[in-house]
Amino acid sequence: MRCIVPEATPMTERTRVVREPHRAVYDRETIYKILDEGFVCHVGFSLDGQPYVIPTLFARVGHALYFHGSAASRMLRNLSGGLPVCLTVTLTDGFVLARSVFNHSMNYRSVVALGQATLVDAPQEKREALRGFTEKILRGRWNEARQPNDQELKATSVLRLPLSEVSAKVRTGPPIDDEPDYALPVWAGVIPVRIAFDSPIRDERCAIALPAYLQNLQR
Amino acid sequence: MRCIVPEATPMTERTRVVREPHRAVYDRETIYKILDEGFVCHVGFSLDGQPYVIPTLFARVGHALYFHGSAASRMLRNLSGGLPVCLTVTLTDGFVLARSVFNHSMNYRSVVALGQATLVDAPQEKREALRGFTEKILRGRWNEARQPNDQELKATSVLRLPLSEVSAKVRTGPPIDDEPDYALPVWAGVIPVRIAFDSPIRDERCAIALPAYLQNLQR
Numbered sequence: 001m002r003c004i005v006p007e008a009t010p011m012t013e014r015t016r017v018v019r020e021p022h023r024a025v026y027d028r029e030t031i032y033k034i035l036d037e038g039f040v041c042h043v044g045f046s047l048d049g050q051p052y053v054i055p056t057l058f059a060r061v062g063h064a065l066y067f068h069g070s071a072a073s074r075m076l077r078n079l080s081g082g083l084p085v086c087l088t089v090t091l092t093d094g095f096v097l098a099r100s101v102f103n104h105s106m107n108y109r110s111v112v113a114l115g116q117a118t119l120v121d122a123p124q125e126k127r128e129a130l131r132g133f134t135e136k137i138l139r140g141r142w143n144e145a146r147q148p149n150d151q152e153l154k155a156t157s158v159l160r161l162p163l164s165e166v167s168a169k170v171r172t173g174p175p176i177d178d179e180p181d182y183a184l185p186v187w188a189g190v191i192p193v194r195i196a197f198d199s200p201i202r203d204e205r206c207a208i209a210l211p212a213y214l215q216n217l218q219r
Numbered sequence: 220m221r222c223i224v225p226e227a228t229p230m231t232e233r234t235r236v237v238r239e240p241h242r243a244v245y246d247r248e249t250i251y252k253i254l255d256e257g258f259v260c261h262v263g264f265s266l267d268g269q270p271y272v273i274p275t276l277f278a279r280v281g282h283a284l285y286f287h288g289s290a291a292s293r294m295l296r297n298l299s300g301g302l303p304v305c306l307t308v309t310l311t312d313g314f315v316l317a318r319s320v321f322n323h324s325m326n327y328r329s330v331v332a333l334g335q336a337t338l339v340d341a342p343q344e345k346r347e348a349l350r351g352f353t354e355k356i357l358r359g360r361w362n363e364a365r366q367p368n369d370q371e372l373k374a375t376s377v378l379r380l381p382l383s384e385v386s387a388k389v390r391t392g393p394p395i396d397d398e399p400d401y402a403l404p405v406w407a408g409v410i411p412v413r414i415a416f417d418s419p420i421r422d423e424r425c426a427i428a429l430p431a432y433l434q435n436l437q438r
Contacts (some may be wrong), residue, residue, distance in 0.1 A: 007328075040311055040325075042261040044272035048355060050233060053263035053307040055329050082266045088272040092259055092414075095356060101349060102371040104260075107287050110274050132319060137314060145320045145405050152321040174422045186364050187430050188422040191357075195311075196415035203393045203407040211406050 012180030014114055015167040034109045034168055035060045038089040038143040040066060041139050047084050058087065059132025060163070065113060066120070069157025082116030086160055092193050097147035097187040098175035105171060107190060113166040117159040123150070129158045231268060233333055234386040244387040253328045253387055254279045255306040258356050260286060264304050277306065279350025279382070284332060288376025301335030306380055311412050317394035318405040326409060332385040335399035336378040348377045359432030369380070372381070 017024035025031065041058040044051055058067040065087055094107035120126050131146060134141045148156070175188050198215040200210055236243035244250065260277040263270055277286040284306055296397045313326035339345050349367060367375070394407050416436040419429055 018387045019318075040309060040327075042263075042274075042307060042309070043270050044261075044263040044270035044305070046265045046270050047269070049265070049306045050303055050333060051259050051263035051265050051270055051331075053331065054303045055261075055307065055309040055327065057325065084269055085265070086270045086272045088261060088274065090259060095358070097360065097364070099365055100367070100371070101353060102367050102375070104353060104364070106276065108259075108274070112272065114269060114271075130221040134320060134323060136265070140317070140385045142317065142320065145316070145323070146318055146323050146400060146403055148319070152319070156321070180366060182424055184365055185427060187427040187433065188425040190422075190431070191436065192417035192420065194415050195418065196413050198411035198413065201393075201411065203409075204252065205401055206407040208404055208406040214406065214410070217410065 004106075012165055015112065015165050017167060017169055020169070023169045023171055025170050028163075030166045030170070031111055031163075032060060032164055034091060034111045034170075035065070035089055036136060037109075038091055038111075040089075041065070042088045042090075042099045043085055044066060044088070045083055057133045058089070059136050061128055061132050063163045066132060067117075067159055067161070069119060069159045071165060073157075082118050083159070085115065085117045085159075085161060087113045093172070094193050095191040096171075096175045097188055097191065099177045099181040099184045099188050103175055103177050103181075105168060105175065107171050107173070107193075109168065109170045111166060111168045113161060113163055115161050115165050117161045118158050120158040123153050125160075126153055126156065126158050129160075130156065138213060138217075141210065144211060144213075224273055229386055234331065234384050236386060236388055241389070242388045242390055244389050247382075248389045249389070250330055250382075250385055251279060253310060253330045253389075254284070254308055255355060256328075257330075259309055260284070260306045260308045262286060262304055262306055275310070276352045278348060278355050280347055280351050281337065282382045282414050284380045284382060285351060286336075287352075287377055288338060288378045292376075301337050301377070304334065304336045304378075304380060306332045308340070312391070313412050314410040315390075315394045316407055316410065318396045318400040318403045318407050322396050322400075324394065326390050326412075328387065328389045330385060330387045332380060332382055334380050334384050336380045339377040342372050344379075345372050345377050348379075349375065353416055357431065357432060359437075363430060363432075404416070 040055050042053050042055055044053045056068045090110040092108050096105040098104050131142050260273050260275050261270045261274055275287045309329040311327050317323050327360040350361050419433055
């Protein structure tokens with residue numbers, strides 16, 4: 001099956017950004033870049049009228065998101081068909097300190113993807129998803145570690161959400177104060193926030209030297 | 220109204236951790252510590268059968284979570300009563316590299332709080348919530364910045380979720396491999412992950428020196 005995907009995602013009433021629409025982004029290039037930089041997503045689904053939000057690892061492969069099915073295990077036990085979900089990925093880039101508390105904000109990039117998730121059956125597609133989970137963070141890990149055997153692949157449930165209904169929201173730059181507040185003697189600016197990796201801690205039963213792809217990990 | 224809160228949260232069928240129950244935590248001290256270390260939560264709610272998950276700032280004040288109502292603005296337009304929500308806070312502590320891909324994992328601490336959120340009306344309660352949003356990250360900021368006036372307080376919608384149905388899930392420590400895999404020549408261990416703050420960037424219209432509480436920010 002060929003799939004024609006437009007460069008811009010179609011804005012629907014459901015993905016239309018209601019609050020602060022000037023921060024909305026609908027082009028795939030920006031959206032995919034945010035998705036590829038994140039490694040934890042938050043999966044939302046409903047059960048008996050109660051929403052649940054569960055963190056889990058994910059990866060984008062082509063025009064779909066793959067995530068660990070265990071995140072939605074509570075729901076999956078009750079559903080055989082497609083599962084209405086929302087996958088949200090949030091990157092926090094900075095605290096925005098305005099002169100007034102009211103204008104404090106965050107610099108961030110977030111993606112919200114809506115749709116129906118389905119269980120992945122094909123072993124090869126499942127392998128590609130698992131490869132995505134590890135390689136997106138630690139490029140080279142897939143080839144060093146022992147890859148999943150058939151039994152392990154079967155024991156792993158992976159869900160796929162096509163990226164058909166998706167939008168992003170981005171805030172960048174300095175604080176924006178009300179004009180009179182600029183005269184106040186209050187420090188204003190941005191505190192950059194990022195994910196940092198510290199030195200790897202070798203397992204006590206491991207005698208292998210740190211491989212090249214784990215040295216100088218940077219975000 | 221006095222509220223008697225037990226040290227351990229009552230486990231309900233909805234907060235019972237289904238997957239990997241040995242990682243479940245139900246004591247309030249641990250749960251509150253996780254909540255107080257996070258600054259972004261993911262709010263889940265449903266509309267017309269479609270779940271939505273929106274990131275927003277939050278703070279714990281006493282035995283309740285407060286979060287920006289704008290996160291749920293899409294929903295709030297349609298609801299006047301309590302809004303069934305799930306608030307999830309996730310802290311990522313490390314990538315856990317096992318010898319086999321199958322046993323790769325993450326070290327993390329997450330809290331899931333369920334219930335009905337209601338709009339906060341009382342200005343003083345709203346002020347305390349806003350104070351919580353800033354002070355939990357930047358202790359001292361509330362007293363330096365211009366505090367919200369009545370008009371700004373009115374323009375800010377804040378939601379409250381009582382912490383009555385809440386659980387946490389925690390993974391720590393090294394990878395756990397299948398016994399035969401320990402002989403494989405694969406590096407294994409943990410890559411610690413944390414939030415880092417970089418040097419503050421002063422707004423170009425600000426001439427104030429960096430205040431003490433913003434120097435040497437650490438996570």
